[in-house]
Amino acid sequence: MSDDLVTPIPTRWVGPLKLSGDVEGEQSVPLATYESPLWPSVGRGARISRLVDDGIRISVVDERMTRSSLFVAPSAAAAVAASRALSDRFDDLAAVVAAQSRHAKLIDLDTEIVGHLLFVRFALTTGDASGHNMVTLAAQSLMETILTWRPELEYGSISGNYCSDKKATAVNGILGRGRSVVAEMLIPSDLVDAQLRTSATRMVELNVRKNLVGSTVAGALRSANAHYANMLLAFYLATGQDAANIVEGSQGITYAEQRGEGDLLFSCTLPNLIVGTVGNGKDLPGVDQAIERLGCRDLEESGAGARRLAGLIAATVLCGELSLLAAQTNPGELMQSHVLMERRAGGRA
Structure with a gap:
């Protein structure tokens, strides 16, 4: 059977x-x-x-779809410095996404710092797709790029729950998903x-x-x-x-x-x-x-x-x-x- x-x-x-x-x-x-x-x-x-x-x-x-990636910094000060650097290089990050997809477009990023943990919430438009896989693929490329720019950071997780996917949270209503x-x-x-x-x-x-x-x-x-x-x-x-x-x-x-x-x-x-x-x-x-x-x-x-x-x-x-x-x-x-x-x-x- x-x-x-x-x-x-x-x-x-x-x-x-x-x-x-x-x-x-x-x-x-x-x-x-x-x-x-x-x-x-x-x-x-x-x-x-x-x-x-x-x-x-x-x-x-x-309209936007999000994925939040988690980075581990050596200290809170290092997490703050990395967060500011990423905001300053938004156009470079958008170019990374554009190079791998004709449908995905990076439109925003937000960060949260908890101790020495850095959460980066990427927001993208995804055309006619709901975009789950599209934003995960984009986040993977963005993480790889960021880790080359900021070698003091370590990989934490491709998804750090600040997205927030399939959970009742406040962030989605505030920032959009x-x-x-x-x-x-x-x-x-x-x-x-x-x-x-x-x-x-x-x-x-x-x-x-x-x-x-x-x-x-x-x-x-x-x-x-x-x-x-x-x-x-x-x-x-x-x-x-x-x-x-x-x-x-x-x-x-x-x-x-x-x-x-x-x-x-x-x-x-x-x-x-x-x-x-x-x-x-x-x-x-x-x-x-x-x-x-x-x-x-x-x-x-x-x-x-x-x-x-x-x-x-x-x-x-x-x-x-x-x-x-x-x-x-x-x-x-x-x-x-x-x-x-x-x-x-x-x-x-």
């Missing part, structure tokens, strides 16, 4: 979502999940987007009432009490949301992403504000979307077809496909977040919906 097995995950296309800003038009999205109520929940948000003039507005704030995207929608009061069965006042109140205060009480790290991870994992699995990146990807902030006479401004800010349209896993038949259908392939500008994908993911997160929070403003609605949908699908309560 072969050890190579395929794990089936139910996948459904939901939508379309109506989008404007950095991603425009109407687009359905694929969600791979065992949690079947997620499909109609995201679908409710998508339906509302089609009823709003400009739908969900997408703003891509930044992956695509940073904001999705927002202004929902007229009549739609809030008819489609969400709630009000802007109740949504704002719940968001403050649950997402902001509740998350603070729980000790959340740069995160104030209800369930970003649900939509992220479903989208990541359907499009061949590294699913472990939902750890930092699900760090984000939901914001709600009443406008005018009961309109609801609702937004989701996701600063750490580590996604790509090329690379490992993207050549699988179902994945390849999904990325093609999403319109994220063969775009003229390098990185445009990954930016579009990140925008679509952020919009999907907003749809699911909006729907869940609305349900939670009404006693009993969330559980009743889950029971009805899962029993209808044949699951056991």
Whole structure:
């Protein structure tokens, strides 16, 4: 019996979502999940987007991938001197990266010193790739170059955790890792009432009490949301992403504000979307077809496909977040919906 097995995950296309800003038009999205109520929940948000003039507005704030390398200096003073020297030779370091890759570009570096340890966080743009391997390869070449420049330093590790990969940390939100995207929608009061069965006042109140205060009480790290991870994992699995990146990807902030006479401004800010349209896993038949259908392939500008994908993911997160929070403003609605949908699908309560 072969050890190579395929794990089936139910996948459904939901939508379309109506989008404007950095991603425009109407687009359905694929969600791979065992949690079947997620499909109609995201679908409710998508339906509302089609009823709003400009739908969900997408703003891509930044993009970069990082790898932090660890050097061991003979003393703290030597680590400080090396850190300053590297900042002064940034252009030379950028040339090292450019010489080995036509897609990777060094755009920033940050350093942290702990005792005699020197952490150097390299930030690169990586085209349409998520960039895990690309930045590691670049960091390897950069370390080799730096060790020739600064023979007093010793190799510590190619990755020193100041990146920070697949861990919930503050540094990614502060300095950036992956695509940073904001999705927002202004929902007229009549739609809030008819489609969400709630009000802007109740949504704002719940968001403050649950997402902001509740998350603070729980000790959340740069995160104030209800369930970003649900939509992220479903989208990541359907499009061949590294699913472990939902750890930092699900760090984000939901914001709600009443406008005018009961309109609801609702937004989701996701600063750490580590996604790509090329690379490992993207050549699988179902994945390849999904990325093609999403319109994220063969775009003229390098990185445009990954930016579009990140925008679509952020919009999907907003749809699911909006729907869940609305349900939670009404006693009993969330559980009743889950029971009805899962029993209808044949699951056991």
